[in-house]
Amino acid sequence: MDSNYELIIGLEVHVQSKTKSKMFCSCDANYFNAAPNSHVCPVCFGLPGALPVPNKRAIELCIKTALALNCKINQNTKFDRKNYFYPDLPKGFQISQYDQPIGYEGYIDIETKEGKKRIGITRIHQEEDTGKSIHSNGETLLDYNKSGVPLIEIVSEPDFRTKEEVTAYCKRLRQIVRYLSVSTADMEKGEMRFELNMSLRKRGESTLPKYKVEVKNIASISVLEKVIDYEFKRQSEILDNGELPQQETRGLVDMSGQTVSQRTKENEADYRYFPEPDIPLIEISQDMIEQIRAEMVELPQAKKDRYVKEYNIDADTAEAIITDSATYVTFENMIAGLSPNYIVEIAKWYTGDYFSLVNNKERHSGFLDSMLVDIVKMVVDKKITRANAKEVLEISYTQGSKPEEVVEQKGFEIVSDTGAIAEIVEKVIANNPKAVEDAQKNPNAAMFLVGQAMRELKGQADAQTVKDMVLEKISK
Ligand SMILES: [Zn+2]
Numbered sequence: 001m002d003s004n005y006e007l008i009i010g011l012e013v014h015v016q017s018k019t020k021s022k023m024f025c026s027c028d029a030n031y032f033n034a035a036p037n038s039h040v041c042p043v044c045f046g047l048p049g050a051l052p053v054p055n056k057r058a059i060e061l062c063i064k065t066a067l068a069l070n071c072k073i074n075q076n077t078k079f080d081r082k083n084y085f086y087p088d089l090p091k092g093f094q095i096s097q098y099d100q101p102i103g104y105e106g107y108i109d110i111e112t113k114e115g116k117k118r119i120g121i122t123r124i125h126q127e128e129d130t131g132k133s134i135h136s137n138g139e140t141l142l143d144y145n146k147s148g149v150p151l152i153e154i155v156s157e158p159d160f161r162t163k164e165e166v167t168a169y170c171k172r173l174r175q176i177v178r179y180l181s182v183s184t185a186d187m188e189k190g191e192m193r194f195e196l197n198m199s200l201r202k203r204g205e206s207t208l209p210k211y212k213v214e215v216k217n218i219a220s221i222s223v224l225e226k227v228i229d230y231e232f233k234r235q236s237e238i239l240d241n242g243e244l245p246q247q248e249t250r251g252l253v254d255m256s257g258q259t260v261s262q263r264t265k266e267n268e269a270d271y272r273y274f275p276e277p278d279i280p281l282i283e284i285s286q287d288m289i290e291q292i293r294a295e296m297v298e299l300p301q302a303k304k305d306r307y308v309k310e311y312n313i314d315a316d317t318a319e320a321i322i323t324d325s326a327t328y329v330t331f332e333n334m335i336a337g338l339s340p341n342y343i344v345e346i347a348k349w350y351t352g353d354y355f356s357l358v359n360n361k362e363r364h365s366g367f368l369d370s371m372l373v374d375i376v377k378m379v380v381d382k383k384i385t386r387a388n389a390k391e392v393l394e395i396s397y398t399q400g401s402k403p404e405e406v407v408e409q410k411g412f413e414i415v416s417d418t419g420a421i422a423e424i425v426e427k428v429i430a431n432n433p434k435a436v437e438d439a440q441k442n443p444n445a446a447m448f449l450v451g452q453a454m455r456e457l458k459g460q461a462d463a464q465t466v467k468d469m470v471l472e473k474i475s476k
Contacts, residue, residue, distance in 0.1 A: 005200040005236050008209060009166055009228070010122075010158035012195040013173060014151045015183045016129070017061045023128040023150040024052030024095065024279075031145035032189050036134075039145040044131075046091030046147075051278050054079070058150035059102070061182045062126045063284060064292050065152055066103025068176050068299055069121045074100045075284045079126075079276040087142055088131035096153075098273040101125035102284070108176075109301055110168040119169055120157030127151050152182070158197065158208065163228045170194065170221045175300045179325060187220045194218040196227060199245070200235045211247045215259055218252065226257025234259075303328065311340055313347045320351040334373050345376045353390055357397045366400020374403045382462050388412040415461045418469075421453075425469045428452045436474050446470050 022029045025043035042050035080098035106121035131147040177183040185192040195216045199209035218224045238245045250259035300322045307318040335343045378384045392406045439446035450467045
């Protein structure tokens with residue numbers, strides 16, 4: 001976006017927690033594909049007299065997320081009523097958190113082309129989801145299966161200046177909640193949703209703009225990117241005309257990213273927040289915090305930094321390995337107990353040839369990840385060439401054969417007998433006097449002799465050893 005304007009973006013991300021039951025009742029929280037209104041009770045419907053009982057597991061998951069995002073924890077926390085009227089909200093209010101959110105003042109470090117950047121987290125709080133309105137044939141149908149499902153809301157500071165930063169943040173955040181088993185964050189199922197707060201200012205200005213446009217209910221990162229593009233263009237045009245875009249909430253027209261005005265933005269007073277009288281105050285003990293902290297796995301960025309530092313793996317390869325838990329667990333199992341020279345090669349083979357096989361070929365049930373380790377060891381130990389190792393890997397992967405057996409059948413074992421190599425090198429030198437003469441003038445020309453010798457050796461020798469030997473013999 002080459003322009004006179006700079007983006008100012010803040011995000012609110014909703015993540016559906018992975019709990020068995022809903023936030024304030026015992027209804028099954030896994031409502032995906034269930035018949036409408038089959039996961040409901042008087043609490044979900046907000047019937048008079050129904051009392052909410054907070055889900056302890058959900059609160060633990062919210063604390064875990066807050067800790068992972070470097071937040072401070074409000075050890076005295078409470079729930080509040082956020083009042084608004086909407087058909088999918090039968091109580092007339094949503095139980096959320098107002099002035100004592102579970103977590104506050106945290107941050108996430110993201111990586112951009114310009115390096116690492118810290119995005120501030122204003123707050124993390126626990127709330128409940130609403131029901132769902134389905135509009136069809138001029139009618140509105142209501143499904144309350146989603147009503148009361150636990151949601152964690154993560155509110156960022158307006159720290160984003162480019163679309164790339166927003167994307168990097170959303171992906172890292174999704175990775176973090178998945179690593180922690182807080183949420184499956186499956187956007188197709190609506191388990192992770194975004195609200196965008198966006199405005200523009202002239203480049204070089206340092207104060208925040210006097211307006212903010214909010215776009216709600218964005219269901220995927222790709223749509224979020226399109227909305228940013230759309231709004232950038234729309235707001236730039238208004239500013240170019242010397243006007244100020246209206247402070248408002250806009251809705252999505254479709255998945256193209258186009259937005260339309262919905263209403264001028266409510267302010268907090270419109271929600272008439274007040275403490276939820278049916279739920280006692282909640283105390284989060286230091287013991288509870290420490291116990292949750294102790295259960296946490298190493299987070300993606302820390303893991304990536306450690307791979308780069310400890311194993312000398314390049315950043316892109318490390319990023320590919322930390323993609324998800326299954327990918328890094330497989331890697332960590334493979335490298336357990338190995339020395340660093342093997343680990344860095346395994347990382348390359350794993351994310352290169354192995355990933356490509358996973359994507360393109362059927363895996364034989366007899367293939368074990370330890371076979372990849374065996375193959376890479378043979379390469380590092382100069383027992384087989386890289387080119388042959390690729391073939392061995394493919395055969396093992398698709399046929400389940402043991403790498404050592406494939407190497408033996410194919411005659412891939414490198415000739416390590418230097419006497420045998422020397423014999424062939426001498427023969428090649430004797431047969432190519434013209435090439436020897438050229439190579440003595442220009443060492444680059446020696447590659448022809450190396451090639452001839454490698455052909456005689458049927459490729460089963462270490463090319464560097466052969467090259468060294470050729471250079472040594474013609475220099476005499
Ligand atoms: Zn219920």
